[in-house]
Amino acid sequence: MRKGFRRAIAGLLLVASSLHARTDGFVVPDAAARARAEAQITQIDTAIRTSDSATLTLEKWCAANHMADPPQVIVKKGRGSAMQANATERQQLRVSATEPLVYRRVLLLCGDHILSEAENWYVPSRLTPEMNEALKGSEPFGKVVQPLMPKRQSLSQRRQWAPLKAGDWTLARCSQPAFSHQALVLDGKGQPLALVTELYRLELLCAAEKTGAAAEPAGARAFIEAVLGRVRKDEALLLPDKLKTIATPRLARAIEKNSAGGEIGVLDYDPFCLCQDNDGVHIELVDVSGTAAQAVATMWIWWAGAGPSWERLYRMTLVPEQGQWRIADFAEKDRKSLLAALQAGSRDTKIRN
Numbered sequence: 001m002r003k004g005f006r007r008a009i010a011g012l013l014l015v016a017s018s019l020h021a022r023t024d025g026f027v028v029p030d031a032a033a034r035a036r037a038e039a040q041i042t043q044i045d046t047a048i049r050t051s052d053s054a055t056l057t058l059e060k061w062c063a064a065n066h067m068a069d070p071p072q073v074i075v076k077k078g079r080g081s082a083m084q085a086n087a088t089e090r091q092q093l094r095v096s097a098t099e100p101l102v103y104r105r106v107l108l109l110c111g112d113h114i115l116s117e118a119e120n121w122y123v124p125s126r127l128t129p130e131m132n133e134a135l136k137g138s139e140p141f142g143k144v145v146q147p148l149m150p151k152r153q154s155l156s157q158r159r160q161w162a163p164l165k166a167g168d169w170t171l172a173r174c175s176q177p178a179f180s181h182q183a184l185v186l187d188g189k190g191q192p193l194a195l196v197t198e199l200y201r202l203e204l205l206c207a208a209e210k211t212g213a214a215a216e217p218a219g220a221r222a223f224i225e226a227v228l229g230r231v232r233k234d235e236a237l238l239l240p241d242k243l244k245t246i247a248t249p250r251l252a253r254a255i256e257k258n259s260a261g262g263e264i265g266v267l268d269y270d271p272f273c274l275c276q277d278n279d280g281v282h283i284e285l286v287d288v289s290g291t292a293a294q295a296v297a298t299m300w301i302w303w304a305g306a307g308p309s310w311e312r313l314y315r316m317t318l319v320p321e322q323g324q325w326r327i328a329d330f331a332e333k334d335r336k337s338l339l340a341a342l343q344a345g346s347r348d349t350k351i352r353n
Contacts, residue, residue, distance in 0.1 A: 034163040034164055035163075035164070037163040037205060038162070038163050038164050040204075040205050040208070041159075041161065041163070041178055041179065041204075041205065044057075044061055044200075044204055045157070045159070045178075045179045045200075047060075047061070048181065048198075048200070049154050049157055049181060051152065052150060052151050052152055053142045053143075053146075053150065053152070054116075054142060054152070054181075054196075054198060055073050055108070055140040055141075055142035055143055056142070058073050058108065058110065058115055058116070059071050059072065059073050059110070059313065060286060060300060061115075061204065061208075062110035062111075062113075062115075063286050063287060063298055063313060064286050064287050064298075065207060065208035066287075066289070067110045067111050067113050067207045067208070068110050068111025068112075068113070069111075070313075070333075071110060071313070072110070073108055073109065073110050073115070073140055074108075074109055074138050074139075074140070075106040075107065075108055075109070075138050075139065075140050076106060076107045076109060076138065077105070077106055077107075083103055083119070084103075085101050085103075085121045085195070089121060089195055092155070092184060092192065092195055093121065093123060093184075093192045093194075093195055094191070094192050095123055095192075099123065099125070100124060100125070101121045101122065101123060101124075102121070102122055102124050102132075102135070103119070103120075103121055104119065104120050104121075104122065104135065104141065105117075105118070105119040106118055106119075106140075108140060110207075113203050113206075113207040114175070114201060114203055115200065115201060115203055115204055115207075116198050116199060116200040116201060117198070117199045117201075118141075118196055118197065118198045118199070119196070119197050120141060120185075120194045120195060120196040120197070121194065121195050122135070122141065122185075122193055122194035122195075123192065123193060123194070126187070126191060126192075126193055127144075127145065127148075127193065128147075131144050131145060131147075141185070141194060141196070142185070145185070145187075145193055145194075148187040148188060148193065149187060149188030150185050150186065150187060150188075150193065151185075151186045151187075151188070151190075152183045152184070152185060152186075153183055153184040153185075153186055154181065154182075154183050155182045155183055155184060156181070156182040157179065157180065157181050157182070158179065158180050159178075159179045160176070160177035160178060160179060160180060160199075161176065161177065161178045161179070161202060172202055173202065174201065174202050174203045174206035174207075175201060175202070175203065176201065176202050177199050177200070177201060177202070178200050178201055178202045178204060178205070179200050180197070180198060180199045180200065181196075181197070181198045181200075182195070182196065182197045182198075183195075183196055183198075184196075216288050216289060216290075216295075217288070217289075217290050217291060217292055217295045217318075218292070219325060220288050220290070220295040220297065220318055220325055221285075221288045221297075223318065223324075223325040224285065224288060224297040224316065224318065224325075225285060227246055227272070227316075227327070228283055228285060228299070231272045231273055231278065231281075231283065232278075232281075232283065234278055234279075237270075237272055238255060238270060238272075240252070240256055243255060243256075246326060246327055247326055247327045247328075248319060248321055248326045248327065248328045249321075250328070250339070251326075251327060251328055251329065251339055254339055254342035254343055255267060255342065257342070258342050267338070267342060271330040271338055273301065274301055274312060274314060274332065275303075280303050281301060281302075281303055282301065282302050282303070283299050283300070283301050284299060284300045284301075285297065285298075285299055286298045286299060286300055286313075290318070292320070293319070293320070294317065294318065294319050294328075295317075295318040295319075295325070296315050296316070296317055296318070297315060297316045297318060298313065298314075298315050299313070299314055299315070299316070300312070300313055301314060312332060312333065313332070313333065314330065314331065314332035314333075315330070315331045315332070316329070316330055316331075317329040317330075317331070
């Protein structure tokens with residue numbers, strides 16, 4: 001392991017030990033439980049290591065495990081004094097010995113769950129003034145620099161917790177380290193923006209264990225997967241004869257009224273893909289949960305080659321109508337209820353891509 005990586009991880013471990021400790025833990029009482037824990041750790045570890053955005057990967061994990069609503073990752077400034085980047089770290093960032101760097105140490109939270117601790121040195125001259133200002137607040141670095149089309153280049157990784165190895169894992173502390181990464185964050189042209197060291201906590205598993213997988217109403221997943229299959233085939237689902245087969249009468253009427261007379265109203269995009277042209281659109285079904293009376297399907301959508309700044313989380317609310325599931329509403333970050341916006345007829349809420 002690189003000396004710099006050891007130094008950074010040691011610093012983050014000191015931060016972890018100074019935080020308020022959780023009194024509960026993650027129970028792995030037998031071989032089967034250990035195998036499940038190992039599979040979960042490997043899944044999230046690999047997902048982060050191979051992703052372009054650790055923040056968006058954590059938000060997907062948060063959404064899939066119902067850790068918070070909305071499943072949004074925010075940062076909280078961590079304790080500890082600022083550290084100076086050494087010669088090796090400056091070389092990795094491709095900066096001179098005199099180039100100003102900014103040091104940032106934070107905790108990443110989803111709801112009240114502390115998922116990881118991170119520190120980074122970033123190059124402010126390679127960011128916009130607006131980005132530098134935003135980094136003084138509670139936005140994760142990965143989200144702030146999304147317009148620069150960031151990519152991650154993994155440098156080192158280490159597992160701190162391995163449930164399949166010999167040891168007493170009967171009760172593991174949620175705040176203890178699970179695995180760690182060191183990576184360079186590069187812009188779309190390959191220029192280093194930041195050097196990050198991340199220490200991920202066992203809270204990733206603890207929170208998932210506590211919330212548990214929500215019930216999946218019978219038939220809801222099959223219905224939404226069929227709808228998404230039609231979207232991927234570029235089927236015009238907003239046409240009245242097709243819309244009435246998948247939407248509630250209330251939503252279908254609101255959408256039809258929106259375009260009455262040939263005018264473009266609130267809805268000037270396709271809510272099934274959050275776009276006007278779904279060429280290159282990718283949709284991933286993250287979760288389906290709820291009851292027999294109402295279900296919510298959560299999806300991630302992104303555009304090929306567009307980078308993480310165009311990646312969004314959105315939901316469809318489903319209700320049963322005459323023995324069949326139907327879409328009752330759409331929701332996303334910029335519009336909590338499409339049905340409400342359509343009914344209000346507010347042209348100020350248009351979303352243009």
